[in-house]
Amino acid sequence: MHMASVVGAAHAITDPEQMMPYLREMRGLYNGTAALILRPGSTREVADILSIANDAGVSIVPQGGNTGLVGGQIPSPDASEVVLSLARLNSVRSVDAAGGTMIVEAGVTLAEAQAAAERAGRLFPLSLPSEGSCQIGGVLATNAGGTGVLAYGNARALALGLEVVTANGEIWEGLRALKKDNTGYDLRDLFIGSEGTLGIITAATLKLFPRPVETAVALAALPTLEDVATLFRLAEARGAQSLTAFEFMSGFTLELVTRHIPNTRIPLREASPWYVLIEMSSASEGGVIETAMQGMLAEASEKNIISDVVIAGSLAQAQALWKLRESASEAQRHEGGSIKHDVSVPIAHIPEFIAEAGAVVETVCHGARPVVFGHFGDGNVHYNVSQPPGADKAAYLTLWNDMTSAVHDVVARFSGSISAEHGIGQMKRSELARFKSPLEIAMMRKIKDALDPNGILNPGKVL
Ligand SMILES: Cc1cc2nc3c(=O)[nH]c(=O)nc-3n(C[C@H](O)[C@H](O)[C@H](O)COP(=O)(O)OP(=O)(O)OC[C@H]3O[C@@H](n4cnc5c(N)ncnc54)[C@H](O)[C@@H]3O)c2cc1C
Incomplete structure (x- = not known):
């Protein structure tokens, strides 16, 4: 196959054992096989491969760190x-x-991108439990969320520009660094969240922020979910x-x-039906943020919104x-089968919704x-259901479709989303076909057909 010669024998993998890590999703939910694994070393090589493939x-299945949770990176x-x-x-x-x-290339891991920002005295705020393995290309292709969305937005909000290889092997050099650019359709936003079905992201211009100098972290216990909602409004205010x-949690x-x-x-006196982890951060020193956290929690306590609380007194306690x-996902793994819903x-x-x-x-x-x-402040609930x-x-996992279908129906009653951050x-x-209107699906198909007329990019995913 000509595509192999683009990357050279060392980076065209056909040995079944070496192919294995690219063909299996970490939980074993999706297993595929492939004709070949290609590991290009430059945008030019990606473009040459796409041109031949088209x-x-x-069909080409783009893959980053292979941490995706919906099988988008696994071939058929x-x-x-x-x-x-x-x-x-x-x-x-x-x-x-x-x-x-x-400007970072697609294969830079999220942790490396954070470290590069830190070395320059800045913050790249996207943070996921998988950040040691997931890559910027995958993060943008899935429009990942995580714990920093409340303050900084999801991956989409953190990318100013992209470099993308199109299905026929052309290179779109869209690495702009502009906060404002109202010049017609936003192509960048089309590729972000498209899960490898519209183009291959090869590099991105990412936004950096001032690094917080002080951070306060607290864990509060609350009797009811209504109290959680009230505490959120207070913390926001x-x-x-x-x-x-x-x-x-x-x-x-x-x-x-x-x-x-x-x-x-749990460093609190008694077990509680609900807990909230709150973080406040400040770019200035002098204990301002600690005082703000204490004041807010004292008010919550006086109003009987929280039943107990601890504020971390050191970095180790915050960690x-x-x-x-x-550890919530990992802990659940030890309880047998789990049917997962990432909804908002x-x-x-x-x-x-939870009731x-x-x-x-x-x-x-x-x-x-x-x-x-989940990320209460984003309306994002990880509603995972462990087996009895x-x-x-x-046997429990055979109920997956019935369970997700039933839970998604409840999501729909609240005008929610069946995928808040995983894609x-x-x-x-x-x-997707059940929850998007026919017009939405038709518009999505037209975009797919226009950008990938031969249907070679990640077929069978999304649409
Ligand atoms: C323990 C754990 C915790 C997680 N927590 C979160 C979380 O809090 N929030 C969250 O949003 N996600 C979370 N995830 C999911 C996952 O880490 C993210 O979706 C991540 O963004 C995927 O990045 P990746 O590089 O591993 O992509 P992959 O899994 O390799 O690919 C994901 C999708 O992107 C496409 N793709 C990959 N690279 C490119 C590219 N360069 N160009 C075009 N398409 C591409 C693939 O084809 C696939 O469809 C978690 C996963 C794990 C395992």
């Missing part, structure tokens, strides 16, 4: 597709600390721009974390509180246990 009608099982790994496009091309931008995280979620994750404990939140609803409806979803889960599987946590204790994992990939493709 002429020959060979019929060995007809080529996986294009962007991992070797891994240089930070430039950092403009004064201008607040940097008192914290304003300094409120950088407002994450919620059910009591059962933290019970699993402390049961399964070593060196974790220990964050570990509770960040308007913030005011989160309590009702109604709980009722439908029980009708689909008696005894199944919702493990609820002692149930057969495989559509293979997992939610059929659900």
Whole structure:
């Protein structure tokens, strides 16, 4: 195959064992096969590969760090597709600390991008538990979210420009560094979140921010979800721009974390139905942010919104509180099968959504246990449902479609989204058709046909 000669034998993988890490999603939910794995080392090589693939009608599956949770990066099982790994496009091309931008290639991991910003005394605020492995190309292709969205926005809000290789192998040099650019259709926004179905992102201009100098982190216990909503409004009102995280977890979620994750404990007097992790950050010194956090929590306590609270007194304590939140997914793995929903609803409806979803889960599987946590301030609920204790994992997972369909129906009643941050990939493709209007699907198809007329880019994903 000519495509292999573009990258050279060393970077065209056909050995089954070496191909394996590119063909399997980390949880084993998606397994594919491929004709070839290609690891180009430059944008030019990506363009040459696409040009050949487009002429020959060979399908290309772009892959970054292979941490995606909806199967978008995994090829089909019929060995007809080529996986294009962007991992070797891994240089930070430039950092403009004064201008607040940097240009990084698609294969730079999120952690490396954060470190490059830090070396320049700036902050790249996107943060995900998978940041050591996921790559900027994948992060933008999925419009990833994470814990910093409340203050800084999701990946889309953090990219000013893109370099993209089109389906026929042309290079769009759109690496602008402009905050304002109203010159017609926003092509950048088309490619962000398109999950590799419209073009290959090879580099991006990212926005940088001042680094917070002081941060206050607290864990509060709350009796009800309505209290969580009230505390959010108070934290927003008192914290304003300094409120950088407002994450919620059910009591059962933290019970699993402390049961399964070593060196974790809840540093509060009693177990509680709900917990919130609050972070406030400030670009100025002098304890301002600590005082603001204490004042807000004292007010919450006086109003009986929270039943208990701890404010981290050191960096180590702050990290220990964050570990509770960040271990939620991992802890759940130890409880057998888990059927996951990454949904969003308007913030005011989160309590009702969770109550109604709980009722439908029980009708689909008696005894199944919702493990609820997420980015409350973004309306984003990770509504994951663990199998009943002692149930057969495989049998439980056969309920996946029934369970997600029932929960998504509840999401729809609240005008929510069936994918808040993980994308559509293979997992939610059929659900998408249920929740988008025919007009929306038709417009999406027209865009796909216009940018990828031969349908070679990540077929079977999203649409
Ligand atoms: C433990 C864990 C925690 C996570 N937490 C979060 C979270 O909090 N928030 C969140 O949003 N996500 C989260 N994720 C999901 C995942 O990490 C993100 O979706 C991430 O952005 C994927 O990046 P990646 O480089 O691994 O992409 P991949 O998984 O390799 O690919 C994802 C999609 O992007 C496409 N793609 C990849 N690179 C390119 C490119 N250069 N050009 C065009 N298309 C491309 C692929 O074809 C695929 O459709 C989590 C995942 C794990 C494993």
